[in-house]
Amino acid sequence: MENIIRIAVQKSGRLSDDSLGLIKECGVKFYNGKGKLKAVSHNFPIEFLFLRDDDIPGYVADGVADIGIVGENELAEKESNVTVLKKLGFSKCRLSLAIPKGVDYPGLSFFEGKNIATSYPKILQNYLTKNGVNAEIHEISGSVEIAPSIGLAEGICDIVSSGSTLMMNGLQEVEKIFKSEAVLIGNPNLKDWQTEIVEKLLFRINAVQEGKSNKYVLLNAPNESLDKIIGLIPGMRSPTILPLAQSGWSSVHSVLNEDQFWENIEELRAAGAEGILVVPIEKMIV
Numbered sequence: 437m438e439n440i441i442r443i444a445v446q447k448s449g450r451l452s453d454d455s456l457g458l459i460k461e462c463g464v465k466f467y468n469g470k471g472k473l474k475a476v477s478h479n480f481p482i483e484f485l486f487l488r489d490d491d492i493p494g495y496v497a498d499g500v501a502d503i504g505i506v507g508e509n510e511l512a513e514k515e516s517n518v519t520v521l522k523k524l525g526f527s528k529c530r531l532s533l534a535i536p537k538g539v540d541y542p543g544l545s546f547f548e549g550k551n552i553a554t555s556y557p558k559i560l561q562n563y564l565t566k567n568g569v570n571a572e573i574h575e576i577s578g579s580v581e582i583a584p585s586i587g588l589a590e591g592i593c594d595i596v597s598s599g600s601t602l603m604m605n606g607l608q609e610v611e612k613i614f615k616s617e618a619v620l621i622g623n624p625n626l627k628d629w630q631t632e633i634v635e636k637l638l639f640r641i642n643a644v645q646e647g648k649s650n651k652y653v654l655l656n657a658p659n660e661s662l663d664k665i666i667g668l669i670p671g672m673r674s675p676t677i678l679p680l681a682q683s684g685w686s687s688v689h690s691v692l693n694e695d696q697f698w699e700n701i702e703e704l705r706a707a708g709a710e711g712i713l714v715v716p717i718e719k720m721i722v
């Protein structure tokens with residue numbers, strides 16, 4: 437049989453759409469019908485295992501899967517022996533301590549001797565120990581935000597993104613204790629042929645991510661402003677300059693980070709740039 441690697445991805449939940457979307461953008465084709473727990477790509481040597489996210493660090497550490505996509509929070513909680521290969525920039529969230537709204541919060545000492553409900557007992561215990569707080573950790577596996585209102589705990593430690601779940605449950609965020617995003621992880625003992633395939637995938641992921649954070653910019657400028665404009669949008673090696681049919685004018689093509697573009701837009705216009713087009717880039721290899 438052909439050599440293939442195995443990737444563990446979340447079956448369904450907050451990580452799954454972006455994980456599979458990223459791999460599809462890398463040109464890896466596969467069919468993941470409803471209820472399927474495994475799939476093989478027909479144009480890249482990779483097999484998918486669709487799992488609960490809690491199990492992904494352990495499967496990768498044990499070598500059942502060679503690589504996987506998981507949140508840094510789950511990774512820190514499981515303390516599995518895996519290598520972080522790449523931060524992926526999606527499923528960004530934080531773990532926070534929260535208490536009922538209206539309750540006075542004097543600082544971390546609030547939690548001394550209190551009960552805290554969480555699905556992340558290790559991360560929480562490490563944080564409390566580091567800060568010299570003794571609290572009782574009550575581990576529950578979901579719907580953590582409900583715990584204070586049913587008398588299970590005085591506070592919670594759970595995932596926060598927009599904060600709307602906290603708000604809906606009458607809670608206030610009082611400490612941010614851990615920042616997380618999705619990461620690609622790998623078994624630390626991959627064989628050379630497995631590493632080679634992982635490197636190919638990483639090359640594609642980098643090209644997709646570079647493409648997303650950069651834009652292709654085209655603009656028209658009077659020739660006397662070209663030096664100034666080139667300084668503002670230097671591009672990958674240097675911008676392309678093409679003469680317009682109207683004499684004295686040029687078309688300038690360049691690639692630049694979107695943030696950098698917005699920072700320089702006023703100066704570009706002041707230098708005489710006009711007809712500015714900003715075009716998305718699908719893949720970018722630097």
Ligand SMILES: Nc1ncnc2c1ncn2[C@@H]1O[C@H](COP(=O)(O)OP(=O)(O)OP(=O)(O)O)[C@@H](O)[C@H]1O
Binds near residue numbers: 447506509
């Ligand atoms: N609201 C959110 N915004 C952004 N990222 C989030 C959010 N909630 C969770 N995440 C991230 O996505 C991961 C998976 O969240 P999800 O809610 O799908 O987990 P789950 O219910 O434990 O799923 P599973 O059924 O696979 O065990 C979390 O560990 C976290 O890294």
Ligand SMILES: O=P(O)(O)OC[C@H]1O[C@H](OP(=O)(O)OP(=O)(O)O)[C@H](O)[C@@H]1O
Binds near residue numbers: 579598600
């Ligand atoms: O700050 P917010 O934007 O409200 O996001 C935070 C919520 O998102 C996650 O739950 P999810 O909606 O994925 O449901 P689940 O707990 O059933 O997995 C997490 O467990 C929080 O409850």
Ligand SMILES: [Mg+2]
Binds near residue numbers: 488
């Ligand atoms: Mg889970």
